Amino acid sequence: xxxxxxxxxxxxxxxxxxxxxxxxxxxxxxxxxxxxxxxxxxxxxxxxxxxxxxxxxxxxxxxxxxxxxxxxxxxxxxxxxxxxxxxxxxxxxxx
Numbered sequence: 894x895x896x897x898x899x900x901x902x903x904x905x906x907x908x909x910x911x912x913x914x915x916x917x918x919x920x921x922x923x924x925x926x927x928x929x930x931x932x933x934x935x936x937x938x939x940x941x942x943x944x945x946x947x948x949x950x951x952x953x954x955x956x957x958x959x960x961x962x963x964x965x966x967x968x969x970x971x972x973x974x975x976x977x978x979x980x981x982x983x984x985x986x987x988x
Contacts, residue, residue, distance in 0.1 A: 894922075894968040897933040902981055904955035907931050908948035920945045934968075 901907065907926060915921045915933070923934040935943065958981060966974035 895935045895938045896964075896966055896968055897935065898962075898964045898966075899931045899933070900961040900963070901929045901931070901949065902955075902958050902961045902979075904951055904953040904958065905949045905981075906952050908950055911946075911948040915945055915947060 909926070912921075912924050912926070912931065916924060921933045922936045925932045931947070933945075960978035960980040963977050963979060964974055965976075
């Protein structure tokens with residue numbers, strides 16, 4: 894099992910219906926939201942690239958939003974992981 898831990902950008906929160914949709918259509922096995930992190934549980938990821946998207950909404954305006962980390966790791970072998978960061982392009986934010 895693989896976990897994908899996505900820290901929310903400051904001022905943003907996930908749209909829970911988009912996460913529920915990922916669970917309902919089988920793209921993710923389970924998800925949790927706590928302490929500004931969304932953790933996705935994936936059952937099978939061997940061999941092929943796997944991707945999915947979910948929506949977030951801005952709940953507070955934060956100036957100069959800094960990048961947030963995304964960590965992907967094996968549930969059973971926590972030493973096997975990948976770390977990246979993401980940020981939002983202010984041009985793509987709808988008001």
